[in-house]
Amino acid sequence: MNPMLVPGLLLAGLLTVEGLLKPNFSPENHEAVSQAQAGKGRTTAQELAKRNTDFGLKLFKKLSFNSPDNNILFSPGSISMAFAMLCLGAQDSTLAETKEAFNFRNIPKKDLHEGFHYLIHRLNQANQDSKMRLGNASFINQKLKPQKNFLTDVKNLYKADTVPTNFQNSENAQNRSMTMSA
Structure with missing residues (x-):
């Protein structure tokens, strides 16, 4: 290049x-x-x-x-x-x-x-x-419980959806990611 x-x-x-x-x-x-x-x-x-x-x-x-x-x-x-x-x-x-x-x-x-x-x-x-629009998402381990103010701030400030994800199941995590980008 x-x-x-x-x-x-x-x-x-x-x-x-x-x-x-x-x-x-x-x-x-x-x-x-x-x-x-x-x-x-x-x-x-x-x-x-x-x-x-x-x-x-x-x-x-x-x-x-x-x-x-x-x-x-x-x-x-x-x-x-x-x-x-x-x-x-x-x-x-x-x-x-x-x-x-x-x-x-x-x-x-x-x-x-x-x-x-x-x-x-x-x-x-x-x-x-x-x-085209800029979008964000936050994939969080489904076993974690993020604080409410974090979820609110991520949504309001960054327009990010929070997606509980099972990272132990890589196919599931990949599918969740692909669904968000579609």
Whole structure:
């Protein structure tokens, strides 16, 4: 794969996201959000986009170093968003290490989630005619009982459905995953 192609694609993605993050946001058809909250979400989303690009470039360098002759396809935004969802339930050293790994440090927990919430809303709102929408799901071991506030926050902030899953039955887990993506 051409080594300049991926940074170019990442830059194109960042510019697209930057365009979505301009102040013309209107919270219509959105949960009741004050202009101040929308502004804070937009500001944090802009910072997250920059940090996510940095994360994506670093990950690409590592992956391409290990497999220089292979094509590499991944979504830094999806990876970051998944770990941000995990931050909702993380505490202490787990929270600190996750924030460090994904360059979320110095972003207050509340701002982190509001930034991703804003970004999800803007990406899904960008083109009303588009058939493609950003979606999330959280597959949780069916034996675990997550706290109610975690489930509520995952649903409200990340538009993620929570799917109890039996990971011991790989065929069942795979079927649940395929059902969610259909």
